[in-house]
Amino acid sequence: MATLNRRWIYARPLEGPLSVSNFERRDAPVPQLRQGQALVRVRLVSIDPANRLYFALQAYRPQLAPGDVMAGFGIGEVVDSTDPRFRVGDLWHGDFGWQDYAVINSYDRHEYWHRCSEGHTEQDLLGVLGITGMTAWFGVEEVLRAQAGETAVVAGATGACGSIIAQLLKLKGCRVVGIGGGPEKCAWLTDELGLDAAVDYLAPDMAQALRTACPSGVQVYSDAVGGDVSRATLPLMRRGARWYHFGNLSAYADARPGVPAERHDSFMSEELRAHCHAEALKPRFLLVFDHYCHRLEAEARFAELLRDRRLIAPSTELDGFDRLPQALAGGGAGKIGKLNVRISEGQGAQA
Numbered sequence: 210m211a212t213l214n215r216r217w218i219y220a221r222p223l224e225g226p227l228s229v230s231n232f233e234r235r236d237a238p239v240p241q242l243r244q245g246q247a248l249v250r251v252r253l254v255s256i257d258p259a260n261r262l263y264f265a266l267q268a269y270r271p272q273l274a275p276g277d278v279m280a281g282f283g284i285g286e287v288v289d290s291t292d293p294r295f296r297v298g299d300l301w302h303g304d305f306g307w308q309d310y311a312v313i314n315s316y317d318r319h320e321y322w323h324r325c326s327e328g329h330t331e332q333d334l335l336g337v338l339g340i341t342g343m344t345a346w347f348g349v350e351e352v353l354r355a356q357a358g359e360t361a362v363v364a365g366a367t368g369a370c371g372s373i374i375a376q377l378l379k380l381k382g383c384r385v386v387g388i389g390g391g392p393e394k395c396a397w398l399t400d401e402l403g404l405d406a407a408v409d410y411l412a413p414d415m416a417q418a419l420r421t422a423c424p425s426g427v428q429v430y431s432d433a434v435g436g437d438v439s440r441a442t443l444p445l446m447r448r449g450a451r452w453y454h455f456g457n458l459s460a461y462a463d464a465r466p467g468v469p470a471e472r473h474d475s476f477m478s479e480e481l482r483a484h485c486h487a488e489a490l491k492p493r494f495l496l497v498f499d500h501y502c503h504r505l506e507a508e509a510r511f512a513e514l515l516r517d518r519r520l521i522a523p524s525t526e527l528d529g530f531d532r533l534p535q536a537l538a539g540g541g542a543g544k545i546g547k548l549n550v551r552i553s554e555g556q557g558a559q560a
């Protein structure tokens with residue numbers, strides 16, 4: 210086994226836009242195990258918008274401080290263990306950080322660690338069967354209560370959560386309008402994902418384009434980004450419409466340590482607030498981990514949909530440990546679906 214643990218450290222505090230200079234390579238020896246622990250060799254690291262929040266606040270994990278190993282979810286293989294709960298050779302999913310080797314244990318907080326089911330690709334384990342897919346599943350099944358024929362707007366439809374949400378809503382018989390960034394990504398939404406219409410949030414006439422794409426208004430809104438997209442969508446919603454809010458991505462680039470997080474409704478004018486009040490439009494927020502007790506049921510349904518080719522799980526994989534900082538700082542420019550960085554090779558599937 211290797212003796213060196215490559216690590217990316219959050220080295221310099223975030224004071225302006227995130228850049229590679231906020232990180233520093235500081236390798237260390239591979240950790241030694243104590244009783245009840247296991248050593249995980251990380252293979253695939255998930256790049257998520259929420260990684261940016263870790264510097265600024267406690268976002269379902271403790272806030273990072275300069276000097277900490279950069280946090281991040283991933284898929285890794287147990288390569289050594291002192292506890293029978295962790296079998297050597299099994300794949301696990303968890304917040305292993307940007308490093309080759311992470312220690313997990315059987316006595317500490319471990320709700321975000323789970324042993325991966327067998328027979329799936331690592332990309333699917335980290336995406337559609339991981340946090341982003343579960344966020345989509347619980348949102349559609351437990352919040353949106355979508356009916357066939359309803360018009361659904363999916364913000365961030367080219368992303369990891371949104372691409373799955375949009376497909377699940379199509380399977381429910383909705384007319385789905387996806388929001389993406391730029392003409393190519395919008396073309397992908399209609400041509401590859403099969404959505405009924407796509408609207409480019411980067412275009413100056415986005416609000417008008419959305420009105421045109423939703424002639425009967427909007428009954429279902431999946432909101433991952435807030436900001437301009439929400440400002441354009443909410444006026445098209447009336448009493449009884451459902452609003453699933455699970456992220457405020459358009460504000461994440463401004464997140465800084467010591468600066469209070471932007472409120473999710475900070476984009477609202479007085480007029481829009483009055484509209485939401487009059488139409489009783491309230492966002493329902495969901496934190497995926499609150500629903501993790503149902504994770505295996507959702508996973509089984511996703512596995513069926515994937516097997517029957519009724520759903521695709523788009524992902525983009527970058528290769529190389531040294532690409533981690535740029536992958537996050539670059540915001541996943543040009544990627545479609547789930548963004549991951551491979552830092553070590555495995556078999557590709559656990560089967």
Ligand SMILES: NC(=O)c1ccc[n+]([C@@H]2O[C@H](COP(=O)([O-])OP(=O)(O)OC[C@H]3O[C@@H](n4cnc5c(N)ncnc54)[C@H](OP(=O)(O)O)[C@@H]3O)[C@@H](O)[C@H]2O)c1
Nearest residue numbers: 365366367368369370389390433455456457458459496497
């Ligand atoms: N509450 C929870 O439990 C939970 C769990 C997972 C994720 N989330 C949240 O869900 C959101 C999406 O996560 P994800 O993993 O799907 O991210 P992702 O894969 O990076 O996708 C982001 C999507 O948002 C779009 N986007 C980026 N900036 C935008 C802006 N300023 N205005 C409009 N659209 C914008 C992107 O469009 P283009 O790429 O086409 O430009 C892309 O479609 C994030 O806010 C994340 O924190 C919440």
